[in-house]
Amino acid sequence: MSVQIATAKLESFKAYVRKMKQYEEAIALIYWDMRTGAPKKGIGTRSEVVGELSTEVFRMSTSDEMGEYLAFFTQPAELEQLDTISRKMVEECKKEYDRSKKIPAEKYQAYVVLTSQAESAWEDAKHNSDWASFQPYLEKIVATTQEFIELWGYEGHKYNTLLDMYEPGMTVEKLDEVFGTLREKAVPLLQRIQASPNQPDRSFLDQQFEISKQKQFSLSILKQMQYDFEAGRLDETVHPFATALNPGDVRITTRYLPNDITSALFGTIHEGGHALYEQNISDDLVGTNLCTGTSMGIHESQSRFWENVIGRSKAFWDRYYGELQTTFSPQIDQVDVDTFYKAINHIEPSLIRIEADELTYNLHIMIRYELEKGLFNGTIAVADLPAAWNAKYEEYLGVTPPNDGEGVLQDVHWSGGAFGYFPSYALGNMYAAQFTQTLRQELPAFDSLIAEGNLAPIKEWLTEKVYKHGKLLTPNEIIREVTGEELNPEYLVQYLEEKYKSVYGI
């Protein structure tokens, strides 16, 4: 009898979670539509629709009904009887429930209003390079976040509880260690690269490339990557993104620039990597809260694996460069594949994170990580950020922003309170290199598969190891199970050193 009750309760809990997931799918579609072409006069009313649906999802995630499910299923005797998926579903709901319940509703509401105002203020501040107008907002956001951390609780560093929101289980201790190693190797490598006499010729990239041809080539590469067009579509937006409505509908967008062939090309492959992850989550997880990538870092490892490890490799262009030449003929007929390969792997310290290359990107991230860590352990005040930012840029990258718009104000993240998010980008690079190391061992034909344009076995391997699990495994479980060890930055260091040794002849 008790088993029957528990079974019925479990079915009812799963239906409850599925309903939340369905509402989230509706919200995700509305956002996609808003970004890809919803008429502007409808946006006001549409935003209220999003507000209503989001409120309902939040209400469900913190309702008494949810509280009762969780109280029941987290009893040790009940929890241990659950199948793996159900147990993990309960744990995820519990984590979210506890987090939300600890913040008084009116405090959270005030925070939502604050970050919404701050995002507008940030836009103006960035545009006008006017740090002073943004500083008071950021001070309030940091102060509120400090309060939230006290309410949520934390182990070790306060910043750990922020990191955990984007990369479950990640800590300051671990990041200090891996970023320390990476920085120690990356900064001298960058210096050797800059000192090299063998700088790539990039002059041929400086011409107009017809947009319809860029589109055609992007579509072709997505198909080669095994992106499933029956389970997705490619549209255009100013800021490219991927959005997973369900595994049968994972949409990506890109941006075509007439004078820059590489922007759409690598942007499309990047978003395509995010999409492959979501398209290949196991059917068992559809309709559960585990039907999504396990963390920002693991997600980014997949976009960067496809963009950089595959898309900027010599083997890839040995296979596809002819097609690129033909598509744009005669524009790059006289440029050989080696020249092209070197040009797309050009390294140069710059001010702007989102324009950074594969090597210096990590340094942009470490700067942000160290500043955020300082904000939350009390060694840096919000008012100190511009000076601290500029000093770090000089130290790590040898460049100094001419103004705060191109410096400390360049990213939207802080205005939305997204502290702890930035490390994911560099973690993605490290995870990607570590996965690649194992992949090369288990698929020794890796380079020749790429050179043959046979990318399916690579996608299959990633599906088995990473994609299909969705959120059933934690980031740390995945990296350990796949590679046999904890996150280790040496693989990224090795990858970068080998790659740039050949590109720059150092």
Added chain:
Amino acid sequence: MSVQIATAKLESFKAYVRKMKQYEEAIALIYWDMRTGAPKKGIGTRSEVVGELSTEVFRMSTSDEMGEYLAFFTQPAELEQLDTISRKMVEECKKEYDRSKKIPAEKYQAYVVLTSQAESAWEDAKHNSDWASFQPYLEKIVATTQEFIELWGYEGHKYNTLLDMYEPGMTVEKLDEVFGTLREKAVPLLQRIQASPNQPDRSFLDQQFEISKQKQFSLSILKQMQYDFEAGRLDETVHPFATALNPGDVRITTRYLPNDITSALFGTIHEGGHALYEQNISDDLVGTNLCTGTSMGIHESQSRFWENVIGRSKAFWDRYYGELQTTFSPQIDQVDVDTFYKAINHIEPSLIRIEADELTYNLHIMIRYELEKGLFNGTIAVADLPAAWNAKYEEYLGVTPPNDGEGVLQDVHWSGGAFGYFPSYALGNMYAAQFTQTLRQELPAFDSLIAEGNLAPIKEWLTEKVYKHGKLLTPNEIIREVTGEELNPEYLVQYLEEKYKSVYGI
């Protein structure tokens, strides 16, 4: 105190209705997306999202909470204190509540399953011209509908309660009268047209028209019609439609056929007419259940006004034919505007309703009306439909379907239980002609405005008279207030006689 309570209750009722409306907006967006390009592998999960949201809207419309609002506000003392909009909101909710509450839930559920199966069965039956395979489904649907009519109750004819769902207030008595008049005049007019020696030359329409040019011309005409592209967009689908998400977002679709210039042209104008109605509903009604067209018939009057009264008029082509010639030059350079005008107003009895011309369309509708009326007053059995259908086609149109696929099985409506819907199409034609009569009196420059391409005053007139009211006025209130009399089929008769006298020289 009691006033304060009532005010608070009214606010809460309005918020409740607004929430239902917001869910419906999300559902409408999902349907639009499904029809315009959602990847097919995501449709299964997406359909469950629609199911969940629709269930919630239905639950809200029949909940105890709704019941309490309605019990309170329909008290005469409360109702008379409400402002016009609130009163009408209450009345609309009450109508829907009563209708839904009268059907036992399990009976309704079974009906939903039945019609869903019947729609699949109909598709196959139509494809195979296999009436026998569809008949048992239709028999069950008619029988269930009969049961529902008993539960809902009816005044006069049973069929009245079905008509009322699409055209509030419409009755068999009224339809018999107006359709009688119309048929009496339309059938002989058709015979005179067919006997005329002056048949339009349509040979020049039989060529390939480049789709990108068709698209360009469609967009240009929509702009001329005052369709607001900041509050809408034009996409392509196999079956054109208009969907109003909110007045700031009213989307239309069209279909471009390479060998038929008129399909996209008039299809776009038709859907554009539906869209003008929804784009111009008063701001006061946004977020209420009155923010939609008042009936199927009035809606269709607007699509047909723009498609036929404007779009197939001589004045319109006097203004735009040069542009059409230029767009497709030299394809119709040698065809003069008079020839073109006559060709697009060609009349010919045919088997298929959706391909019918402006005159014979009404006869297709009357046939369906008489058959539906017979089904519900017991004079026609479902089994009799194919023979009855063919006899009517012979009698009214002088054509006989070679098979049931092109006859009684051609329309989807009955498989979904949509009895009472068909008359709307012909009502639309009658309303349109009657509005036009008044419009010509109040804007005597009507023809010259069209000939000048100055369509804004016409749209403004319709906005003031029809569009802005949404569902605040009933169809009958609108036609009386605008034209000073009840629906009168003589205006359509006059319009058709005058038009075809000139086209066919009769």
